[in-house]
Amino acid sequence: MSAFRTLDDADLAGKRVLVRVDLNVPMEDGKVSDTTRIDRILPTIREIADKGGKVVLLAHFGRPKGRDEKNSLRQVVPALAHALERPVIFVDDCIGDDVAKAVAAAKNGEILLLENTRFHAGDETNDPDFVKALAANGDLYVNDAFSAAHRAHASTEGLAHVLPAYAGRTMQAELEALAAGLDNPARPVMAIVGGAKVSTKLDLLGNLVKKVDILAIGGGMANTFLAARGVAIGKSLCEHDLVGTAREIAEKAKAAGCAILLPVDALVAREFKAHPGYRVVPVDGVEPDEMILDAGPLSIAEVVLRLETVKTLVWNGPFGAFELPPFDTATVAVAKAVAKRVQAGELVAVAGGGDTVAAMNHAGVADELTYVSTAGGAFLEWMEGKPLPGVEALRQA
Ligand SMILES: Nc1ncnc2c1ncn2[C@@H]1O[C@H](COP(=O)(O)OP(=O)(O)O)[C@@H](O)[C@H]1O
């Protein structure tokens, strides 16, 4: 970590400190359902506040196209203030006069949370004018959002070029923990990739298959691979435009000697809700009006069997819609099998991702794995050996 400036190097007293954090947390019924990402940023926020800095938090939530109340960070304020045991001042935008006034009015040591940076298109395009507008409200920039460091956005990358930039404590801890656990992974290595962010993660798999010996695919990602094999998957979550990419990845895996495991059976339902009527079917037995919502028992058995043969596991993305029982079955069963091997000293297992962490907590194994990262996509890109823009910008700063 000597490659970065950290909070040890920053003179924080009396400074307006723009702190990029990841508050893209899972929600259920309008409440934060897993606070891991919040808990991990507390040390950085408290340290800056305790050293007399004004903490100005920047974060995104969801993938809004413009301002959209459904994706307002206001809904995260109660959970953040509760975890901090300190008040949080919410500001309705992340640039402009109102922000400048609120920051000027705040006392040293106070904490402000600015509205979703993605309400402005300039965040994702890393627009220099938007970077300038964000920078206008800070003297220093701290990046503590490792889980968003694979994005070259204004708030994750651009700011590091225009303000004195520092790595936050979570950024430091994540990079150190991943390096310690996975820099020279014991082979064979297995990756599990599931979840819903098919389009953003599918591309990563082309490189990942060159780094791992077995790739088990679940969730919406598996549906896309099944569709690529010509399996009729009904109304299942699937990126039909990407079946060509899925085929290419399968070929790359073959050439690299990486075995791909796809579900052979599935839990299917007609409604996306907890405890609907459901069936267990072979993957080629899905009716046109049904959705695959979890991997079935034969698929679980195959993954658990393969787990016995590997020494390292990296995992991002649940096998099913684990928030809706019984579609948590595969994720929980595999998580428990992983934890058992880690506890027996037979496996190094690192799991990461906003929802994956929630799934590990739901399975009751988060403390039994080698390491749980807040990052999903960023963790997979780190695993591929790709430079992460948010990290590289700190290195150069
Ligand atoms: N078969 C499926 N159909 C619909 N949603 C699914 C399916 N499998 C998993 N999911 C959803 O994927 C989400 C997590 O995906 P993702 O955001 O990619 O993971 P992470 O946040 O850990 O990186 C969960 O909310 C889960 O409900």
Ligand SMILES: O=C(OP(=O)(O)O)[C@H](O)COP(=O)(O)O
């Ligand atoms: O939740 C996140 O990533 P993850 O789902 O890979 O864990 C990050 O906040 C990044 O969000 P994005 O994938 O919308 O850029």
